[in-house]
Amino acid sequence: MKKSLIYGTTFFFGSLVFNTAFTAPAHADIVSTQEIVTEQRAGINKTQLTEQLERADIQEQLVRYGVDPQEALARIDSMTDAEIMELTADMEELPAGASAVTVILLLFIIWILIR
Amino acid sequence: MFRNFAVRAPMRLLVLFGALLLSACAAGPLQYDELVESNQYTTPVELLDTPFHPQEAYQCGPAALATILQVSGVDDATPERLADQVYLPERQGSLQMELLGATRRASRVPYVMAPTLDALMTEVYAGNPVLVLQNLGLPRWPMWHYAVVIGYDPEDQQVVLRSGTTEREIMSLRRFERTWKMADYWALVVTEPGVLPESAEPLRYFEAVAPLEQQQRWDVAIEAYQAAAEAWPGEATSFIGLGNIAYQQQRYGDAEFNYYQAIEINPEQAATYFNLAWALVRQAKFNAARSAANEAAQLAADDERMQQAPALIEQAIEDTQG
Numbered sequence: 460m461k462k463s464l465i466y467g468t469t470f471f472f473g474s475l476v477f478n479t480a481f482t483a484p485a486h487a488d489i490v491s492t493q494e495i496v497t498e499q500r501a502g503i504n505k506t507q508l509t510e511q512l513e514r515a516d517i518q519e520q521l522v523r524y525g526v527d528p529q530e531a532l533a534r535i536d537s538m539t540d541a542e543i544m545e546l547t548a549d550m551e552e553l554p555a556g557a558s559a560v561t562v563i564l565l566l567f568i569i570w571i572l573i574r
Numbered sequence: 575m576f577r578n579f580a581v582r583a584p585m586r587l588l589v590l591f592g593a594l595l596l597s598a599c600a601a602g603p604l605q606y607d608e609l610v611e612s613n614q615y616t617t618p619v620e621l622l623d624t625p626f627h628p629q630e631a632y633q634c635g636p637a638a639l640a641t642i643l644q645v646s647g648v649d650d651a652t653p654e655r656l657a658d659q660v661y662l663p664e665r666q667g668s669l670q671m672e673l674l675g676a677t678r679r680a681s682r683v684p685y686v687m688a689p690t691l692d693a694l695m696t697e698v699y700a701g702n703p704v705l706v707l708q709n710l711g712l713p714r715w716p717m718w719h720y721a722v723v724i725g726y727d728p729e730d731q732q733v734v735l736r737s738g739t740t741e742r743e744i745m746s747l748r749r750f751e752r753t754w755k756m757a758d759y760w761a762l763v764v765t766e767p768g769v770l771p772e773s774a775e776p777l778r779y780f781e782a783v784a785p786l787e788q789q790q791r792w793d794v795a796i797e798a799y800q801a802a803a804e805a806w807p808g809e810a811t812s813f814i815g816l817g818n819i820a821y822q823q824q825r826y827g828d829a830e831f832n833y834y835q836a837i838e839i840n841p842e843q844a845a846t847y848f849n850l851a852w853a854l855v856r857q858a859k860f861n862a863a864r865s866a867a868n869e870a871a872q873l874a875a876d877d878e879r880m881q882q883a884p885a886l887i888e889q890a891i892e893d894t895q896g
Contacts, residue, residue, distance in 0.1 A: 489818060489853075490848055492784045492814055493784040493788050521662070524662045524664040525662065525664045530658055533679070537675030537676065538671050538674070542675070545671060546669065554667075554670065554716065554718040554757060555667025555718055556668055556707055556718045557632045557634060557666050557717070557719065565711070
């Protein structure tokens, strides 16, 4: 079995037990503020909620990117559905703020090449 | 141009970099001219008390976030601790949504500012350092970098940043805007609980607070909605938020009170009546619940959920009465 698949499966079932984000909201009856705000922004009537599987999927991705499994859970819990969807879409392409040192090195290389 | 290339190497680098940037972002107007001409900001400002965390390799995300979180009163927000929460080892960097998430975990409202230089200056002049995403490379060859804007000098048109290992990075307003623009003017402001960012706009702010409520970080969400209610008495959403929190904490009387406040501000919003109906059912005020549910259905003729309100409430009344 592929390692990532084992990870994914473990986290999915693990998260069902430990993660509050996977359990149904305690008060699904009222319209949430999140839905109201999203409606106001988009002028639409329904909020697209992230499927539970997408959350499990992004968790697995975070682990593949070197994040500790338990920490990956906590990160996902702190994000909104929209943010998670964005993250799932393309983790490779999203801006990851890094170091200015790289930039200086790169500029130096360009300079060497062009002068 | 060629004369410039005769000067010493670092200068050549700068000129070359400038030329690259010029060719890279010809599209779209920049805002700095307008800002300078507006003459709104005439005295220099620098937030000297802003902490400085020289970043370790690639860790500008944790360092920049620690800087603004500490200013907002999160004393234990060190770059080391935050690195666990926002750093992606395989990408050697931090993603924007991770910074937002970590801010929520620190019980603060992650306010993503309006994408304008004017909003940026409004915050800095109000004493709030602003975390910005910059692209120090090219649109097609990005070098993403987080830094914190702490000052501006109108005379020299220069921005002061805590950036990487540089405690006071001075960048021309023009160059700063180019690097910021290539990152879609993304900027994060974090204030103390119950204090609105100076440039806060209602919908943007509610978008920042609602996730905290969703994640049951009640205290910070309540303080934020209360501050919003005070600042924008004409916005019903603050009271809907307070009502929804009260409902989820099973304080149904408080929920009812806040929904009524919201209705007074905006009597046309079906969702408020819908939620009010539930708060009334929970207090066994059945007749009032029925009329609130009917009101919700009448106000939103094309909304399926609102149309179901009377039936749902009737069912809930039956269940309650057993």
